[in-house]
Amino acid sequence: MSAAVGPPCGTGVAAAAQDFSAIRSELGLPADYPPAALAEVEQTVAQPVPTGSRADATDLPLVTVDPPGAKDLDQAVLVRRRHRGYRIHYAIADVAAFVVPGGALDVEARRRGQTLYLPDGNVPLHPTRLSEDAASLLPGQVRAAVLWTIDLDLDGLPVRVDVRRALVRSVAQLDYDGVQRSLELGAPHPSIALLPDVGRLRREQAMRRGAIELGLPEQQVESDGAGGWRLVLRPRLVVEAWNAEISLLTGMCAAEMMLSAGIGVLRTVPDPEPETVAGLRRSAARLGVDWPVDLPPAVALAELDPIRPEALAVHVAATRLLRGAGYTAFGDGAPAKANHAGIGASYAHVTAPLRRLVDRYSAEVCLAVAGDRQVPGWVLEALAQLPSAMGSSDRIAGQVERACIAQAQAWSLVSRVGEDFPATVLRASNGVAGEVFVADPPVIARCTGDGLGEGQQVRVRLVVADSARREVAFEVA
Known part of the structure; x- marks a missing residue:
C-alpha cells in the first residue's frame, strides 16, 4: 500500500514526548545548512534576476495547486482552449537562477538529493530562504521560471512543445481540497476550469499507453491537535490525478526532447516480465477477481476498486510489476532502455526542482535543446553522477517514510x-x-x-x- 507522510500540522510535539528525532538521528539526516551555503543564498537572492534573456509572461494568470499549507511551490499552471485542442502553460521554479555551479549551495544540494518529509518538519533540499521564499512561485510575486507551453490536440496528444526562461507571476495559491470543492460546485478558478477536460483526456491516453498505476489510498501521519500524532487513510482526490497528469505530460515531453538530442537523464522503470504478469493474474484468480486474458494490467487494475478487500490485495500484489526503478543518464545517443512502465512512456523529472536535485539539470538540457544551444558544461560534468545521487536519496526517502509510518503505528496501538x-x-x-x-x-x-x-x-x-x-x-x- 502506498504510504505518504503528511505535512507538518501544529506544534506541541515535545509536550507529548512524541517526535521523530530518533529517526533523524538514526538515518543521519542533516539538521542545518552549512553557513557558507546560507551566505551564498543571501548573496544570490540579493541580486536581481537578469531579465534581458527572459520572456515576460507576467500577464499569464497562472495558479499553483498544492497540498494545504505548502510553501515550496514548484509549479504554476494555466489551461486554455485552442481552436483545435488545448494549450497548457506550465511554469516551473527556475532554481538554477539562484545556484552557483560548484558553489557551497550546489555541493550541499548534491549531497542531499531531495527534500525529505517528516510529520514534525521537513529536511529541505534547499534552504527555506530559497525554496519557500525567493524561488517559490508564491502568489503576487514576480518569479524566475522555466516556462513550458504545450499544445494538445482534441485527443489530448501534444502537437507542439516550447520551453524557455521567463518571468511569471502566479495570481492564486490553491489547494487540492478547495479545487475539488470548487469543481463540484461548478465554480472553478478560470485558470483551471479546463483541467478536468484535459485530465480526463490524459488519463485515457495513459490507459492506451499501458501505464500501470496502483490506485491505493495513502497512510498519512498528521497532528492530533494535542501534541501527538495519528494515522489517517487518505484517498487520492480526482483533482490530484488530473493535476499530476500535467506534470507527467511535461516530463514525457522533456524525455522526448532529450532522446531526440541524445543527451539527458531519464527516470526509468523496466517493463514487467511476462511471467510476473502471469503470476499476478494467478493471484487475482485465487482471490476471485475476474481478469480476462486479453485485458492488459493497466486496464485491469484501473477497473478494480481497492476498497473491496480482494481488489485491495490485487493492487498490493501488483507492486511487483513496478520493480527496478532508477535513473538512466546518457550523453552519446539514446539509451537502449528508456521506458517507465508506470507511465507507459519515456519520462524525465523536470517539474519539482525545489524538492528534487535532478530536475534542475534536466531543465537545463531541455532549455539547451529547445534553443539549439550546447548543454552547459556544469550539467555535462554532473550527468554521470546523477543516477547514483538520486538513487541514494530515494533510498533514504523511503527509509524515512517507512520509519515514520511504523513509529506512528506503534504509538497509535x-x-x-x-x-x-x-x-x-x-x-x-x-x-x-x-x-x-x-x-x-x-x-x-x-x-x-x-x-x-x-x-x-x-x-x-x-x-x-x-x-x-x-x-x-x-x-x-
Whole structure:
C-alpha cells in the first residue's frame, strides 16, 4: 500500500514526548545548512534576476495547486482552449537562477538529493530562504521560471512543445481540497476550469499507453491537535490525478526532447516480465477477481476498486510489476532502455526542482535543446553522477517514510495490546504468516496464524505494539 507522510500540522510535539528525532538521528539526516551555503543564498537572492534573456509572461494568470499549507511551490499552471485542442502553460521554479555551479549551495544540494518529509518538519533540499521564499512561485510575486507551453490536440496528444526562461507571476495559491470543492460546485478558478477536460483526456491516453498505476489510498501521519500524532487513510482526490497528469505530460515531453538530442537523464522503470504478469493474474484468480486474458494490467487494475478487500490485495500484489526503478543518464545517443512502465512512456523529472536535485539539470538540457544551444558544461560534468545521487536519496526517502509510518503505528496501538480488530490479508506466505491491513486505525503490519489467504477478511489480535522498536504485530484471533 502506498504510504505518504503528511505535512507538518501544529506544534506541541515535545509536550507529548512524541517526535521523530530518533529517526533523524538514526538515518543521519542533516539538521542545518552549512553557513557558507546560507551566505551564498543571501548573496544570490540579493541580486536581481537578469531579465534581458527572459520572456515576460507576467500577464499569464497562472495558479499553483498544492497540498494545504505548502510553501515550496514548484509549479504554476494555466489551461486554455485552442481552436483545435488545448494549450497548457506550465511554469516551473527556475532554481538554477539562484545556484552557483560548484558553489557551497550546489555541493550541499548534491549531497542531499531531495527534500525529505517528516510529520514534525521537513529536511529541505534547499534552504527555506530559497525554496519557500525567493524561488517559490508564491502568489503576487514576480518569479524566475522555466516556462513550458504545450499544445494538445482534441485527443489530448501534444502537437507542439516550447520551453524557455521567463518571468511569471502566479495570481492564486490553491489547494487540492478547495479545487475539488470548487469543481463540484461548478465554480472553478478560470485558470483551471479546463483541467478536468484535459485530465480526463490524459488519463485515457495513459490507459492506451499501458501505464500501470496502483490506485491505493495513502497512510498519512498528521497532528492530533494535542501534541501527538495519528494515522489517517487518505484517498487520492480526482483533482490530484488530473493535476499530476500535467506534470507527467511535461516530463514525457522533456524525455522526448532529450532522446531526440541524445543527451539527458531519464527516470526509468523496466517493463514487467511476462511471467510476473502471469503470476499476478494467478493471484487475482485465487482471490476471485475476474481478469480476462486479453485485458492488459493497466486496464485491469484501473477497473478494480481497492476498497473491496480482494481488489485491495490485487493492487498490493501488483507492486511487483513496478520493480527496478532508477535513473538512466546518457550523453552519446539514446539509451537502449528508456521506458517507465508506470507511465507507459519515456519520462524525465523536470517539474519539482525545489524538492528534487535532478530536475534542475534536466531543465537545463531541455532549455539547451529547445534553443539549439550546447548543454552547459556544469550539467555535462554532473550527468554521470546523477543516477547514483538520486538513487541514494530515494533510498533514504523511503527509509524515512517507512520509519515514520511504523513509529506512528506503534504509538497509535501501544495501549491496545490484546484487542481484536477486523482486517484484510494483503499478503500471505505458506498460509501461516503474512501482512494485514487494519482500517481503524489504518495500520499495515505482519500477522501470524493458520489459514491466512490473500484477500481474506479475518479477525486479528494485537500481540505487539512497541513504540521503541517501532514494531506492530498481530495474530489470527
